[in-house]
Amino acid sequence: MPQTPRQRARAQTMDDIIRIGRAHLVENGAAALSLRAVARDLGVVPSAVYRYVANRDDLLTLLVVDGFDELGDAVDAALSQAPVGDFRGQFLLAAHALRAWALASPATYALLYGSPVPGYRAPDERTTGPGTRVVRRLIGIWDVAHHDGQLALHEVEVPATLSDDLETIRLELGVRVPDAVLARAATVWAAMIGCVSAEVFGLYGSDTFADTGALYDFQLAALADSVGFTSSR
Amino acid sequence: MPQTPRQRARAQTMDDIIRIGRAHLVENGAAALSLRAVARDLGVVPSAVYRYVANRDDLLTLLVVDGFDELGDAVDAALSQAPVGDFRGQFLLAAHALRAWALASPATYALLYGSPVPGYRAPDERTTGPGTRVVRRLIGIWDVAHHDGQLALHEVEVPATLSDDLETIRLELGVRVPDAVLARAATVWAAMIGCVSAEVFGLYGSDTFADTGALYDFQLAALADSVGFTSSR
DNA sequence: TGTACATCAGTGAACGCGCGTTCACTGATGTAC
DNA sequence: TGTACATCAGTGAACGCGCGTTCACTGATGTAC
Numbered sequence: 243m244p245q246t247p248r249q250r251a252r253a254q255t256m257d258d259i260i261r262i263g264r265a266h267l268v269e270n271g272a273a274a275l276s277l278r279a280v281a282r283d284l285g286v287v288p289s290a291v292y293r294y295v296a297n298r299d300d301l302l303t304l305l306v307v308d309g310f311d312e313l314g315d316a317v318d319a320a321l322s323q324a325p326v327g328d329f330r331g332q333f334l335l336a337a338h339a340l341r342a343w344a345l346a347s348p349a350t351y352a353l354l355y356g357s358p359v360p361g362y363r364a365p366d367e368r369t370t371g372p373g374t375r376v377v378r379r380l381i382g383i384w385d386v387a388h389h390d391g392q393l394a395l396h397e398v399e400v401p402a403t404l405s406d407d408l409e410t411i412r413l414e415l416g417v418r419v420p421d422a423v424l425a426r427a428a429t430v431w432a433a434m435i436g437c438v439s440a441e442v443f444g445l446y447g448s449d450t451f452a453d454t455g456a457l458y459d460f461q462l463a464a465l466a467d468s469v470g471f472t473s474s475r
Numbered sequence: 476m477p478q479t480p481r482q483r484a485r486a487q488t489m490d491d492i493i494r495i496g497r498a499h500l501v502e503n504g505a506a507a508l509s510l511r512a513v514a515r516d517l518g519v520v521p522s523a524v525y526r527y528v529a530n531r532d533d534l535l536t537l538l539v540v541d542g543f544d545e546l547g548d549a550v551d552a553a554l555s556q557a558p559v560g561d562f563r564g565q566f567l568l569a570a571h572a573l574r575a576w577a578l579a580s581p582a583t584y585a586l587l588y589g590s591p592v593p594g595y596r597a598p599d600e601r602t603t604g605p606g607t608r609v610v611r612r613l614i615g616i617w618d619v620a621h622h623d624g625q626l627a628l629h630e631v632e633v634p635a636t637l638s639d640d641l642e643t644i645r646l647e648l649g650v651r652v653p654d655a656v657l658a659r660a661a662t663v664w665a666a667m668i669g670c671v672s673a674e675v676f677g678l679y680g681s682d683t684f685a686d687t688g689a690l691y692d693f694q695l696a697a698l699a700d701s702v703g704f705t706s707s708r
Numbered sequence: 709t710g711t712a713c714a715t716c717a718g719t720g721a722a723c724g725c726g727c728g729t730t731c732a733c734t735g736a737t738g739t740a741c
Numbered sequence: 742t743g744t745a746c747a748t749c750a751g752t753g754a755a756c757g758c759g760c761g762t763t764c765a766c767t768g769a770t771g772t773a774c
Contacts, residue, residue, distance in 0.1 A: 248716080248770060255717090271593035273506035278760060289762075290718045298761070356590030358676055360504035366681065374680075398696070401689035411683065428679075429670070429694040435678065436669015437662070443591055445668065446661075447607075448599065450644065456634035461662040463631070468697050481737060481749080488750090511727060522729075523751045531728070 252294075258284055259294055263305050267349040272302060272359045299362055302353075306364050307372050309350040314375035316343045321379060329387035330471035336380060337462050341438050348442050355435055356443065378415055381427050384469065385417040395470030398422045426469045437461045485527075491517055492527055496538050500582040505535060505592045532595055535586075539597050540605050542583040547608035549576045554612060562620035563704035569613060570667055570695050577671045584675055588668055611648055614660050617702065618650040628703030631655045659702045670694045 245253075262283045266275055277298055281288040295301045320339035324332040344351040353359070354373070364373075387393045400408070400421040408424045419427070440446055441454050451457050478486075495516045499508055510531055514521040528534045553572035557565040577584040586592070587606070597606075620626045633641070633654040641657045652660075673679055674687050684690050 246771065252717085269593065271506050271590070273504050274593065276760065277762090286717090287719055288760095289720085289764085292762080293717055352590035355672075355678060356676070357504070357585035360502065360507065370680065401686070401693055403686040403689045404684070404693070407684050407686075425690070425693050426697060428684075428690065429666075429697050432670045432673040432678075432694065433662075433666030433698075434669070435673060436667070437665045439588075439672065440665040440668060443589070445588060445665075447603065451637070451640050451661075453634070453636040453640075456636045457658070457661065460631075460634055460637070460658050461665065464659060464662050464701050465666075468701050479738065485750085509727065510729090519750090520752055521727090522731085522753085525729075526750055 255284070256294055259291065259301070260304055260308050263301055264308070264347075264350055267305065267353060271349065272305075272353050272362075275302060275305075277301065302359065302362055303364060303368055305350070306353060306369050309347070309354050310369065310372035310375065312347070312350075313340070313343050313354070314372060314379075316340075317376050317379055327390070327392075329383055329390075329392050330466050332383050333380070333466055333469075333471060334462055336376070336383070337434055337465075338458075340376065340434065341441070341458055344438050344442050351438070351442055355439060377431055380431060381415055381417055381419070381424070384423055384427055385419050387471070388419045388423055392472060393423060393470040394472055395423055395426065398426070400425045423469070430465045430469050433465055434462075488517070489527055492524065492534070493537055493541050496534055497541070497580075497583055500538065500586060504582065505538075505586050505595075508535060508538075510534065535592065535595055536597060536601055538583070539586060539602050542580070542587050543602065543605035543608065545580070545583075546573070546576050546587070547605060547612075549573075550609050550612055560623070560625075562616055562623075562625050563699050565616050566613070566699055566702075566704060567695055569609070569616070570698075571691075573609065573667065574671050574674070574691055577675050581675045584671070588672060589676065610664055613664060614648055614650055614652070614657070617656055617660055618652050620704070621652045621656055625705060626656060626703040627705055628656055628659065631659070633658045656702070663698045663702050666698055667695075 259280060262280050263275065265283075266279055270276075270279075275298065277291050277295070278288045280301070281291045284291070295304065317336050317339045320335045321332060324335050344355075384393065404425060405421060408421050411424060412418065417424075437458060441458065446454075492513060495513050496508065498516075499512055503509075503512075508531065510524050510528070511521045513534070514524045517524070528537065550569050550572045553568045554565060557568050577588075617626065637658060638654060641654050644657060645651065650657075670691060674691070679687075
């Protein structure tokens with residue numbers, strides 16, 4: 243597709259807006275994200291930004307999608323290095339990629355997995371796809387592991403009221419893991435977000451843990467065990 | 476201590492400010508918390524609020540402390556109903572109290588356990604005490620359970636770099652649980668926050684789980700197992 | 709290849725708004741004698 | 742018990758600031774013939 247100079251300039255400006263927006267996220271947070279401030283950094287009059295972005299909420303949505311994509315790419319990149327067949331190893335690589343990205347981009351991580359932004363609701367049709375990339379990759383790992391008989395999950399009872407929802411997830415994701423594995427996956431995912439948030443958001447207190455990387459490794463081992471990954475060979 | 480009318484009025488106004496502040500948290504979030512808006516609802520001129528609160532950050536700190544206290548009270552109340560000696564049951568009661576309080580006060584929960592408020596840092600000397608009430612109660616449960624030989628935690632390896640920090644925690648909290656239990660406690664605590672945040676912050680997606688209470692029960696069972704609580708008798 | 713018209717990025721002014729914080733003040737409440 | 746003074750809650754005006762969004766506009770870029 244041949245691009246006119248005008249189209250290239252537009253794409254460039256669009257990228258600049260997202261880059262500047264993310265920088266502002268770091269300093270002021272999502273609630274204070276301001277089109278005027280973005281325009282200022284872009285070297286342009288405030289109204290000019292409206293050529294690129296419908297309004298403030300639209301800019302937030304762009305940042306959400308961009309953030310999910312960057313995180314998804316990071317996890318994909320990590321998994322592309324993973325040894326085939328070592329499912330526990332794959333899980334750990336993905337989990338480490340999540341933490342590394344969150345620590346590198348704490349403000350964007352907060353936008354995606356922290357407190358909701360008051361008055362803003364991400365439009366499902368634009369964010370659901372990018373927003374579920376990581377969890378889909380994770381469940382994919384469990385799916386293959388389960389098929390290969392590498393998931394030593396002893397029988398756990400799953401509440402009956404969850405069955406329908408779990409079946410829906412199975413259909414949407416095209417996986418065949420049993421309820422117990424799927425429900426444990428939801429547990430591990432939420433727990434993993436909790437561990438990362440605790441560190442990124444400073445929930446442990448200022449100086450409680452010096453080597454938070456080691457703590458995360460310890461936490462991941464427990465999570466990997468709980469979903470039935472056998473120890474790495 | 477006899478109170479003059481003026482002192483009573485002051486205490487009353489102070490309570491009102493906190494109550495109004497928390498209501499504003501719900502609608503606008505912490506980042507947009509405004510002294511002027513509080514003054515408006517209080518029926519008073521903006522500058523009058525400065526008789527009660529040094530500045531905007533000070534009001535935030537009041538809300539943080541008030542939130543931690545309310546949550547601490549809720550957990551304490553739940554645990555006062557717990558059967559003596561049933562440690563798993565105590566853990567589950569505390570965990571349910573946390574979720575119930577978070578769902579009832581999502582905005583305050585977000586202030587305590589969600590994304591940090593940009594530009595605000597809670598002063599340690601005022602928030603550390605109230606902020607660690609819940610985790611201290613939880614570790615207390617593990618401590619007693621361990622002393623009673625009710626903690627079936629098979630040997631797990633704890634990274635050596637964590638030992639010093641864990642020893643510091645043991646001293647500060649006056650408990651005697653081994654490293655493995657304490658590190659698992661940190662894991663369970665972060666995971667529990669993650670499960671509650673996932674629900675309160677809407678991280679699962681709009682309609683993924685209908686019975687989130689059942690999901691939480693399932694998640695808690697996994698967490699209780701992972702720290703070695705035996706099934707309730 | 710040259711011209712006429714359409715598209716569109718960016719300007720500049722304006723709208724009405726809310727914010728935190730300060731200051732000198734009034735008048736009611738509390739306290740010491 | 743009564744008076745003089747100190748304390749302090751609340752007023753009202755002002756400061757300088759940033760915000761989202763609209764509108765009519767200019768002038769460069771792109772396109773159809």
